[in-house]
Amino acid sequence: MNVLLTNIKELLQIREFPVRALSGPEMNDLPTLKNAWLLIEDDRILNFGGMEATPEGSFDQVIDCSGKIVLPSWCDSHTHLVYAGNREQEFVDRINGLSYQEIAEKGGGILNSAKKLQETSEEELFRQSAKRLEEVMSLGTGAIEIKSGYGLTTEAELKMLRVAKRLDQEYPVTVKTTFLGAHAVPKEFKNNKDAYIDLICNEMLPAVAEGKLADYVDVFCEEGYFSVEDTDRILSCAVKFDLIPKIHVNQFNSIGGIAVSIKHNALTVDHLEVLSDDDIKDLQHSDTMAVALPACSFFLGIPYTPGRTLIDAGVPLALATDFNPGSSPTGNMNFVVASACIKMKLTPEEAINAATVNAAYAMGLSETHGSITKGKKANLIITKEIPSYGFLPYSFGSNCIDSVICNGQLL
Ligand code: NIG
Ligand code: FE
Numbered sequence: 001m002n003v004l005l006t007n008i009k010e011l012l013q014i015r016e017f018p019v020r021a022l023s024g025p026e027m028n029d030l031p032t033l034k035n036a037w038l039l040i041e042d043d044r045i046l047n048f049g050g051m052e053a054t055p056e057g058s059f060d061q062v063i064d065c066s067g068k069i070v071l072p073s074w075c076d077s078h079t080h081l082v083y084a085g086n087r088e089q090e091f092v093d094r095i096n097g098l099s100y101q102e103i104a105e106k107g108g109g110i111l112n113s114a115k116k117l118q119e120t121s122e123e124e125l126f127r128q129s130a131k132r133l134e135e136v137m138s139l140g141t142g143a144i145e146i147k148s149g150y151g152l153t154t155e156a157e158l159k160m161l162r163v164a165k166r167l168d169q170e171y172p173v174t175v176k177t178t179f180l181g182a183h184a185v186p187k188e189f190k191n192n193k194d195a196y197i198d199l200i201c202n203e204m205l206p207a208v209a210e211g212k213l214a215d216y217v218d219v220f221c222e223e224g225y226f227s228v229e230d231t232d233r234i235l236s237c238a239v240k241f242d243l244i245p246k247i248h249v250n251q252f253n254s255i256g257g258i259a260v261s262i263k264h265n266a267l268t269v270d271h272l273e274v275l276s277d278d279d280i281k282d283l284q285h286s287d288t289m290a291v292a293l294p295a296c297s298f299f300l301g302i303p304y305t306p307g308r309t310l311i312d313a314g315v316p317l318a319l320a321t322d323f324n325p326g327s328s329p330t331g332n333m334n335f336v337v338a339s340a341c342i343k344m345k346l347t348p349e350e351a352i353n354a355a356t357v358n359a360a361y362a363m364g365l366s367e368t369h370g371s372i373t374k375g376k377k378a379n380l381i382i383t384k385e386i387p388s389y390g391f392l393p394y395s396f397g398s399n400c401i402d403s404v405i406c407n408g409q410l411l
Helices: 024-028 088-095 100-105 110-119 122-138 154-170 193-210 228-241 257-263 277-284 294-300 307-312 333-344 348-355 357-361
Strands: 002-012 032-041 044-050 061-064 068-072 074-076 141-147 174-182 216-221 244-249 268-271 289-292 317-319 380-385 401-406
Touching: 002 380, 024 307, 024 348, 074 333, 074 357, 088 100, 110 154, 122 141, 122 154, 122 401, 154 174, 154 193, 174 193, 174 228, 193 228, 216 228, 216 257, 228 244, 228 257, 244 257, 257 268, 257 277, 277 307, 289 307, 294 333, 307 317, 307 333, 317 333, 317 348, 317 357, 333 348, 348 357
Parallel strands: 002 061, 002 068, 074 141, 141 174, 174 216, 216 244, 244 268, 268 289, 289 317
Antiparallel strands: 002 032, 032 044, 068 380, 380 401
8 A cells, every 4th residue: 555645845854764862952953854745655654755756656545735744643652541530520629729649648649540440341441541542643643652550459450551452453553561560559558568569579570571561660759659769679670571661750859769760771761840950960871861741740730841951951852741640631742742842941843853753762662653764654644734843832722733644544
């Protein structure tokens, strides 16, 4: 199956070879081609070029992109898309003055979602999650990471990861999975967190590995959740199962979680709303990527990750949605890109790089996703007729997407 896109007003993020992580001034460079064509063969980008030399031959489909911009689909490297029910009551509690932490202390928060998930059948969990996945695909997400962490029992954690794997099989989007058993301490282990970590190490991790259910391991390293020592212990167990760390750190407090993540060669450290100078220095001397989640800051009213400072310090930055029922009930990467510009002072070029090339790196997909490169997945966003790519973050509340191609399929 051949599909030719013609008259593309501007083709964004064209790279001759797959690039890995962009940092510093590279993040402000977005290579583009004006008045372009792009040829898809099956699920891959076969070639692209300028309209002065369009390819000859017959094609199964020709899409006229006059006035429209084409870019690689977003990669969303941090989500909790598989969950049961919602938490709009806690949203109202927060409007009335309770903090996120106070709600969690009252048994709400992650434990509230865990209770719902444990009571939900695997089929129903798939149905609810598939609906959300279909929505984010229509918003231009072509690859997504999905975490467990609302199960908190071996059985329920495995159920979540099986659902995420089934989404990967049944939809054209690429799914990467992360085991986040250490998301919160379950009620039954309230006074014996070590016993829960024993369960993670001795039962959950072996079962996840046995079922080949996860690519990554995550820990919520935060006061009131898992300490730096707990994180160290869990990551030391996880490495035996070849699980690479992607860690929730520095959301509310800087407690040393970044240093321990780097010590365990974490691919990414995510959140980073609160950062010390030492944290930034540690990141400067590592291969670990920073991932900012501005929709979470927007929703909870907490500080934004200092993305400008991180980029100026030469730390590679990616953007993700953190789609989850408690702190970011949206999977809209377009909003994330816009809020990175509006609230974190990224340029449109930096934000688009952070949501494509760097986001692909943040989920181990640099070879196949994140740029317009011959041989990469045909995962594309075709915009409506818009004046320029800067219009995408500028018109933050509008849907600028005309259509989406995922794995070579026009959705
Ligand atoms: O990334 N911070 C930890 N985990 C999620 C929120 C979980 C929840 O509130 O349900 C996050 O923000
Ligand atoms: Fe998260």
